[in-house]
Amino acid sequence: xxxxxxxxxxxxxxxxxxxxxxxxxxxxxxxxxxxxxxxxxxxxxxxxxxxxxxxxxxxxxxxxxxxxxxxxxxxxxxxxxxxxxxxxxxxxxxxxxxxxxxxxxxxxxxxxxxxxxxxxxxxxxxxxxxxxxxxxxxxxxxxxxxxxxxxxxxxxxxxxxxxxxxxxxxxxxxxxxxxxxxxxxxxxxxxxxxxxxxxxxxxxxxxxxxxxxxxxxxxxxxxxxxxxxxxxxxxxxxxxxxxxxxxxxxxxxxxxxxxxxxxxxxxxxxxxxxxxxxxxxxxxxxxxxxxxxxxxxxxxxxxxxxxxxxxxxxxxxxxxxxxxxxxxxxxxxxxxxxxxxxxxxxxxxxxxxxxxxxxxxxxxxxxxxxxxxxxxxxxxxxxxxxxxxxxxxxxxxxxxxxxxxxxxxxxxxxxxxxxxxxxxxxxxxxx
Amino acid sequence: xxxxxxxxxxxxxxxxxxxxxxxxxxxxxxxxxxxxxxxxxxxxxxxxxxxxxxxxxxxxxxxxxxxxxxxxxxxxxxxxxxxxxxxxxxxxxxxxxxxxxxxxxxxxxxxxxxxxxxxxxxxxxxxxxxxxxxxxxxxxxxxxxxxxxxxxxxxxxxxxxxxxxxxxxxxxxxxxxxxxxxxxxxxxxxxxxxxxxxxxxxxxxxxxxxxxxxxxxxxxxxxxxxxxxxxxxxxxxxxxxxxxxxxxxxxxxxxxxxxxxxxxxxxxxxxxxxxxxxxxxxxxxxxxxxxxxxxxxxxxxxxxxxxxxxxxxxxxxxxxxxxxxxxxxxxxxxxxxxxxxxxxxxxxxxxxxxxxxxxxxxxxxxxxxxxxxxxxxxxxxxx
Ligand SMILES: Cc1cc2nc3c(=O)[nH]c(=O)nc-3n(C[C@H](O)[C@H](O)[C@H](O)COP(=O)(O)OP(=O)(O)OC[C@H]3O[C@@H](n4cnc5c(N)ncnc54)[C@H](O)[C@@H]3O)c2cc1C
Ligand code: SF4
Ligand code: SF4
Ligand code: SF4
Ligand code: SF4
Numbered sequence: 001x002x003x004x005x006x007x008x009x010x011x012x013x014x015x016x017x018x019x020x021x022x023x024x025x026x027x028x029x030x031x032x033x034x035x036x037x038x039x040x041x042x043x044x045x046x047x048x049x050x051x052x053x054x055x056x057x058x059x060x061x062x063x064x065x066x067x068x069x070x071x072x073x074x075x076x077x078x079x080x081x082x083x084x085x086x087x088x089x090x091x092x093x094x095x096x097x098x099x100x101x102x103x104x105x106x107x108x109x110x111x112x113x114x115x116x117x118x119x120x121x122x123x124x125x126x127x128x129x130x131x132x133x134x135x136x137x138x139x140x141x142x143x144x145x146x147x148x149x150x151x152x153x154x155x156x157x158x159x160x161x162x163x164x165x166x167x168x169x170x171x172x173x174x175x176x177x178x179x180x181x182x183x184x185x186x187x188x189x190x191x192x193x194x195x196x197x198x199x200x201x202x203x204x205x206x207x208x209x210x211x212x213x214x215x216x217x218x219x220x221x222x223x224x225x226x227x228x229x230x231x232x233x234x235x236x237x238x239x240x241x242x243x244x245x246x247x248x249x250x251x252x253x254x255x256x257x258x259x260x261x262x263x264x265x266x267x268x269x270x271x272x273x274x275x276x277x278x279x280x281x282x283x284x285x286x287x288x289x290x291x292x293x294x295x296x297x298x299x300x301x302x303x304x305x306x307x308x309x310x311x312x313x314x315x316x317x318x319x320x321x322x323x324x325x326x327x328x329x330x331x332x333x334x335x336x337x338x339x340x341x342x343x344x345x346x347x348x349x350x351x352x353x354x355x356x357x358x359x360x361x362x363x364x365x366x367x368x369x370x371x372x373x374x375x376x377x378x379x380x381x382x383x384x385x386x387x388x389x390x391x392x393x394x395x396x397x398x399x400x401x402x403x404x405x406x407x408x409x410x411x412x413x414x415x416x417x418x419x420x421x422x423x424x425x426x427x428x429x430x431x
Numbered sequence: 432x433x434x435x436x437x438x439x440x441x442x443x444x445x446x447x448x449x450x451x452x453x454x455x456x457x458x459x460x461x462x463x464x465x466x467x468x469x470x471x472x473x474x475x476x477x478x479x480x481x482x483x484x485x486x487x488x489x490x491x492x493x494x495x496x497x498x499x500x501x502x503x504x505x506x507x508x509x510x511x512x513x514x515x516x517x518x519x520x521x522x523x524x525x526x527x528x529x530x531x532x533x534x535x536x537x538x539x540x541x542x543x544x545x546x547x548x549x550x551x552x553x554x555x556x557x558x559x560x561x562x563x564x565x566x567x568x569x570x571x572x573x574x575x576x577x578x579x580x581x582x583x584x585x586x587x588x589x590x591x592x593x594x595x596x597x598x599x600x601x602x603x604x605x606x607x608x609x610x611x612x613x614x615x616x617x618x619x620x621x622x623x624x625x626x627x628x629x630x631x632x633x634x635x636x637x638x639x640x641x642x643x644x645x646x647x648x649x650x651x652x653x654x655x656x657x658x659x660x661x662x663x664x665x666x667x668x669x670x671x672x673x674x675x676x677x678x679x680x681x682x683x684x685x686x687x688x689x690x691x692x693x694x695x696x697x698x699x700x701x702x703x704x705x706x707x708x709x710x711x712x713x714x715x716x717x718x719x720x721x722x723x724x725x726x727x728x729x730x731x732x733x734x735x736x737x738x739x740x741x742x743x744x745x746x747x748x749x750x751x752x753x754x755x756x757x758x759x760x761x762x763x764x765x766x767x768x769x770x771x772x773x774x775x776x777x778x779x780x781x782x783x784x785x786x787x788x789x790x791x792x793x794x795x796x797x798x799x800x801x802x803x804x805x806x807x808x809x810x811x812x813x814x
Contacts, residue, residue, distance in 0.1 A: 204464070204508055249458075254510035291458050320463025320508065335459035335476060343468045 003097070003180040008034040008077070010422050011096050011185035013084060016044020017063065017408055018400025018415040019191035020070050025419035026189075027075035031426065034183055035070070036098050040081045041145035043067050044193055048128060048142075050223035052408060053272040054303040058225070060144055067146045079181070080147065086367040087188060089393060092429060096183040102176035104138075104152035109171040112148035114140060116163035116172065124156045126228070130218040132235065133228030138163050138172075143226055186429065187395050187422040190371075190379060191415065192364050194401035197251025197259060197355040204321035205250060205353055211236035212328055213351045216269060223276050232280050234350045236328040241284055241349035244277060245332060246270040247319045248290040252356030261376060263356030264405040267294045270354045271304055274312045287313040287348070289334060297409060317344075322351060357405040371396065378404045389418040395429070397421045436485040444482055444490075446541050447528070448734050449521035450514035455479050461505035461515040466646045471811070472498055472804060475505055475515045478522065491529050492612050494807075496522040497793075497800030500643055503727055517732050524734070527792050530605040530612070536788040539736065546739060546784065553780035557590070561772055564589060569768035577758050577767055587686045594779055595683045601787035602795055609796060614803055622810040630805045637805075638798035641669055664721075671714030672794070674707040675744070678751070679782075704755065711748035715741050740790045743781040750774035 009031035012019050020042065023033045041047070047067070049059035070076055085097040105116075122137035129135075129142075138152040152163070152172070164172040199207030199215055207213050212234045214222075221227045234241050248270060252263040267290065274286040293314065295304040308314060317334035325331055330351045335343050359377035370393040374380040379398045383390055389397040399418035400411040437443075441453065455476075462468050462476040474495035481489045499519040506516035528537035538545045561567075569580060614622070637643070644665035681689040681703065688694055689703070719741050721730040754774050757767040785791040 202508075249510070253456075255512045256508065256510060291456070318458035318460045318463065318510075320460050333463045335462035335473065337459055340471075340473075341459075341477060342470060342473050343462050343465070 003182040006034065006181060006183045008032045008183060008185050009426055010034075010187050010189060010419075011036075011087075011094060011183060012189045012191060013037075013087075014044070014191040014193055014400070014402065015042035015070070015078060015080070016191060016193045016400060016411070017046045017066070018193070018402070018406075018411040018418075019044070019189070020066050021412045021415035022189050022191060022399055022419040022422070023070055023076050024066075024073065025416050026422060027073050029419075029423055031075065031423065033073075033076045034185065035076065035078045036082045036084055037078070037080050038083055040103070040141045040149075040151045041067075041147070042070060042078055042080060043146065045217075046408060047144070048130075048217065048220060048224070050220045050225070050227075051272065051276060053268045054297070054299045056272070056275070060224075064144050067144075071146050078147075081151065082181075084367065086369070087396075088369050089395065094185045094188050094395065096181075096185060096188075098181050098183070100179045100181065102178055103149060104154065104173055104176050105149055106171040106173055106176070107147070107149050109169045110149050111169050112140065112150075113168060114150075115166045115168065116150055119162045119166045121160065121162065122156055122158055124153060129228040130215065130221050132218055132221055186426045188397070189415075189418050189422055190368070190391070190396065190398040190402055191400045191418075192360050192402045194357045194405070195360055197257070197358050199353065199355070201251055201257045201259075201355075202254070205247065205319070205351075206322050206324060206330075207250075207353050210322065210324040210330060210351075212241075212324075212330060212349065213322060213353060216266070216273070216352055216354055219273050219352050220269075223273060223280060232277065234328070239328075239349070240281065243285040243287065243348045243350075244274075244281075245319075245330070245346075245348040245351045246274060246286070246288040246354055247322075247332070247351060248288060248354045249318065250353035250355055251358075253291070259356055259358065259376070261405070262294060264294060264296055265407045266354040266356055268297075268300060268303070268407065270352070271295075271307045271312070273352065275307050275310060278310050278312065285313065287315055287346075289315050289317050289319050289332070291316070291318050297407065357401060360402070368396070369393075376404075378402065387421075389414065389421050395425055397425075434486060435488065437487040438485045440485040440487050440490065441482050444518075444521055444525050447521040447524040448517065448540075448732060450517045450732065452479060452482065452513050452515070452518045454511040455483070455509075455513040455515070456511055457483075458510060461509055464504050464508050465499075466502060466504065467498060467500060467643060471808070474499060475519050479513075479515060479518055482518070482522075488616075490522070491526065492616050493522075493526075494613055494800045494804050495519075496526055497797050498643070498804060506731075514732075520732075523793065523796075524736070524790075526609075527789070527796070530609045530792075530796070531601075531788060532604075532608060533601075536792075539784075539789055540734075543735060546736065546789065549784050549788075550743075550780040553783050554776050557775050557779050558772075560589060561775065565768075569765055571764050575764060577764065580764055580768060581771055583686050590775060590779060591683050591686055594783060597783060598786050602792070605787060605792065606795055606799060609799060610803075613800070614806075617807075620807050620810045622806045623813070626806050626809050626813075630802060630809060634798060634802040634805055637801055641665060641672070643801075644668065667714055667717045670710040671718070671744075674710030674714065676794075677702060678707045678711070708748060708752050708755075711744060711751075715745040715748065719745070736790050740785060743777060743785065746777045747774070747781060750777055 010026045010033050012023050012033060012035045015035050015037040019035060023035055027033050043063055046059055047063045051057060052059050071078060079100055081103060082098050082100045088095045117136045117139045120136035120138045123134040124137055125131045126133040126135040137156045138150050140148055140150045196217060222232045233239060248267060252259050270288055274288060277284060277286050293304055295301045316337045320333040323331040329347050329349055332346050334346060335341060365371045365373060372380045372392055379391055379402050381388060381403055382392055389399055391398050397418040399415040400406060457480055459476045462473055468474050472495060478493055478495050496519050501516050501520055503516045506514045509515055524540050528540055564585060565581060722733045725731045750770060750773050754770045757770050
């Protein structure tokens with residue numbers, strides 16, 4: 001099949017909060033934007049969060065309007081569920097080749113009624129809910145996803161045809177093929193975000209093995225207003241936990257797992273989650289085991305002090321290892337660095353491993369000619385102090401957590417700065 | 432109370448082999464995972480901190496290094512890869528050097544050649560003694576037997592006894608120094624005299640069996656650990672230690688019987704010919720193998736003194752066995768004479784140099800530390 005040809009001013013890879021901010025800034029300045037994301041909805045990690053520090057605003061309440069602005073903006077075109085094959089600089093412009101994977105749904109006709117999802121008999125793991133819940137083999141990615149088109153998971157579909165029969169718009173197409181696009185752009189912004197440290201990075205913590213040792217993103221979902229269980233319960237037996245522990249630096253500041261740096265956000269999101277938990281489970285005890293609390297932004301120290309005042313326990317101790325007990329409870333080995341500083345074992349119902357920020361995998365950058373990664377795997381920025389969004393290639397800029405650990409505030413500011421860089425670059429080179 | 436700080440302390444300790452311990456950021460992960468760190472005896476994080484802060488008195492009065500059996504769990508999980516286990520090992524060397532007020536141990540540990548030179552000097556002395564007593568060529572007549580050529584009582588009085596005397600004097604002096612530093616200077620607990628007696632048996636059992644090793648392999652059950660090989664180190668160490676101690680006692684205190692196979696023949700054959708010899712050779716072989724393979728944290732770094740320990744012990748065992756066969760089989764007095772000489776040239780320097788001044792002194796310090804720790808624990812309970 002022929003690749004569809006397109007042209008634009010700025011191409012943005014990744015539609016997280018950073019990508020969306022950059023797109024809006026560029027588009028509001030009158031330039032055209034094309035965005036591509038590999039997931040079926042725009043919004044990145046932020047749309048899956050419960051509330052955000054330090055204001056405790058509801059994350060979807062502030063992300064959804066952003067997503068809507070992006071999708072309705074005349075100058076922005078978004079492609080979700082798509083993969084970039086390569087980005088090459090040719091004759092001063094960028095050639096971008098990407099494919100839109102088949103959803104097996106004709107988007108032009110779909111009215112997002114959800115009938116296909118209701119009737120589908122196959123249940124699969126829900127990635128958006130961090131595998132805590134289930135969804136159908138054909139389903140709209142999540143409640144406030146944009147676009148609101150379902151995706152059919154061919155791997156699990158049993159080809160019963162129920163969805164095709166029930167669809168009022170006759171838009172299920174089992175033979176849909178991927179579509180290839182060939183785009184020319186004047187500038188590029190990379191905002192591919194981050195991943196969290198794999199749960200099994202430190203074997204001693206039993207992440208991925210012990211049922212009640214959960215990831216921070218799972219806790220975000222448990223706390224979200226429309227989360228998988230509509231409440232905070234522990235995965236092993238559905239019990240409402242009485243005591244929850246947070247293990248700080250579980251996936252950062254640790255040479256032995258190859259993440260020697262501090263991920264910045266994990267202290268803050270743990271404090272946030274503990275505060276939200278005090279609201280959700282007024283009778284439960286929350287304990288945060290930390291090496292140091294890094295409350296790095298404006299108002300963050302106050303946020304931490306508030307948490308202390310709310311009765312959240314802060315214990316200076318790095319958790320050494322975790323054991324699972326028969327009851328499903330967890331036993332943590334710590335050295336409490338207070339008073340006499342003695343080794344101790346403590347028990348909790350549920351444990352959150354405060355995993356850190358890791359770069360996205362190497363494949364993300366392999367097909368972008370000339371982009372290099374720094375020693376930790378984030379996009380390398382050669383002229384950091386004075387030109388903090390410039391990558392090694394003139395005309396390609398980077399923003400957000402793709403360049404290193406960042407919270408939302410920093411990612412948004414960074415995106416604005418990348419947008420200005422891109423606009424200036426276009427102005428400079430089009431003369 | 433004012434604490435005197437020595438800013439050069441950590442650099443000094445590093446001379447004894449500590450890995451990049453300055454990288455430690457004091458998180459306590461090591462103490463939390465250490466299977467032997469219990470209650471008041473909290474290590475290694477605290478003692479690392481004291482080292483970094485230059486608290487020399489506190490480091491020198493510590494028993495903790497002797498209570499660590501270098502299972503390596505702390506090093507395996509340290510987020511800074513600061514090798515806390517190797518730090519504890521280096522502290523043991525540092526403490527050996529500090530208990531030894533003559534400065535000889537320090538020289539051995541901090542100078543690459545000192546130990547070789549010392550061994551050479553003792554060898555010269557042994558050779559000179561041998562020359563004066565027996566000459567360098569055996570004087571063999573028609574009626575000469577092993578016992579008349581090299582009479583055990585001469586060896587006993589001219590070699591074993593002086594050597595044992597030297598060892599004992601040094602060891603007792605150093606051990607007293609340890610007692611002074613770790614017990615007398617510790618004003619936080621007062622140990623009533625009675626406890627010194629009541630704790631004796633417990634300590635004797637714990638040191639003889641080296642029971643603490645059994646705690647090293649995590650919290651699995653005894654049998655699963657045994658089958659998985661988690662106890663191999665403990666078992667081999669136990670065999671090596673008992674072989675060595677039984678030979679030492681036999682040679683130094685009962686040389687007559689040691690050389691006279693006929694008396695209590697069965698005990699002699701089983702204990703020495705089989706158990707001790709095989710134990711020494713298998714044990715030294717096992718530890719040398721681990722040090723070459725470097726699979727475990729505790730075998731990853733090898734100090735010169737660690738190699739010396741294994742090699743000399745191995746040579747002693749080999750010459751000891753050859754000697755035994757030369758005497759029992761009675762084949763050549765000539766060979767017997769020279770093998771005996773070589774054996775003395777290996778064994779005596781090894782004992783004189785290594786036992787009080789180097790790695791072997793742990794044979795004395797470890798049980799003492801256990802004893803003192805038990806005493807302090809019991810004393811605290813009394814309160
Ligand atoms: C548990 C948790 C709680 C948090 N809580 C808060 C909080 O309360 N307050 C706060 O300020 N911050 C919080 N953060 C941090 C916040 O999530 C990040 O700062 C923010 O999401 C960064 O946005 P981003 O756009 O840079 O990256 P992301 O949100 O990761 O977006 C990247 C986007 O790029 C896409 N992408 C990646 N690779 C490709 C590719 N090859 N091709 C196409 N698309 C690609 C992804 O699909 C994604 O949509 C939290 C983080 C975590 C883990
Ligand atoms: S049933 Fe048809 S129109 Fe309705 S959401 Fe599914 S695919 Fe779209
Ligand atoms: S932000 Fe806090 S939990 Fe995260 S790596 Fe830094 S210190 Fe550790
Ligand atoms: S040695 Fe390692 S584990 Fe122990 S306190 Fe220092 S950094 Fe932490
Ligand atoms: S080596 Fe083992 S016994 Fe020694 S301090 Fe480390 S964990 Fe404890």
